[in-house]
Amino acid sequence: MAHRLLPFTLLATLAAVSACGGGERAEQTGTGEAVLAGNGYTSDQLEQALLTGAPGYQRQGDPDSGEYGTLKAFQDLAQLRRQVTVDRPRCQVGGGGLVGNVEPDVPAALATFTRRDGQTVTETLMGMSDADAEKQVNARVPAGCLTFRTKVGSQWSEHRVAESPRGAIGEGSRTVGVTTLSGGAHTRSWYVVFKARHYVATISVFGANATRQEAERLARQSLAQARQILP
Incomplete structure (x- = not known):
């Protein structure tokens, strides 16, 4: 299903993933559902583990x-990347900057x-080996990319990034604003x-009054929900 995400909401959501590859690869089952090789979860299992609701x-x-590369939101991201101009090349989305790459066949599930008041929350669960998940949590915004500008069409936007030390949600977390x-x-x-x-989960909160506390509260709710569903 098409998710009507504001462009920067999508970018910020996927900023949680650093540009690293390798690790376990997803395979196709006979039913066409994405499943991580080894002891990972299928995309169907990840979907069942998503939040069913959030207060307010x-x-x-x-x-x-399904497979990460087939989800409408991530296809929209690929299209958006081609439309965005970044004033600092090293901060280019998808190029090792704020937004990295995920293998297109990774099992994934997403809900918005x-x-x-228009505030938007996006939750994404992605099947991933423990080693690759650790890389995502340890990733950091590149030096010199805490402030940058982007242009879509003729409209320039200014961005300022705040990154917190490693947190303790789940088996390790990172928070970025x-x-x-x-x-x-x-x-x-x-x-x-x-x-x-x-698996790795990302929770984003986008809006004029979005706060770190709200994002981390929802992340803990996401973890509690998934623990009830995933074996």
């Missing part, structure tokens, strides 16, 4: 699941939620990436 928010449509000024509008995006057994 309404879920937007049905969750999306909105609040009456991005403040964006675009066309006079001031917005914030906070995301948390945490790892658990055989």
Whole structure:
């Protein structure tokens, strides 16, 4: 299903993933569902482990699941990357900067939620080996990329990044906030990436009043929900 994500919401959500490859590869089962080789989870299992609700928010449509590269939100990201100009090349999304790469056949599931004031929450679960998950949690924003500018069409936006030390959500977490000024509008995006057994989760909160506390609260809810479902 198509998820109506604001462009920078999507970028900030996927900023949780660093540019690293390798590790266990996903395979196709006879039913076409994505499954991580070894002891990982299928995309169907990850979808079942998504939050079904969050206080104050309404879920937007049905969750999306399957191979990472087939999800509409991530296909939109690939298209957006081609439209974005970054003033600092090393901070280019998808090029080792804020947003990295995930193997297209990784099992994944995604859900979005909105609040009456327009604030958006995105939850993504991705099947991943423990070694690769550790790399994601240990990833850091490259030096010189804590402030940068992007342009889509003729509109320039300014971004300021705040990155916290490693946290203790799940088996390890990281939290990053991005403040964006675009066309006079001031917005914030906070995301948390945490790892658990055989998967990585990202939670993003986007809106004028988004806070780190809200993102980390939802991340803990995501972890509690997944622990009830995933074996």
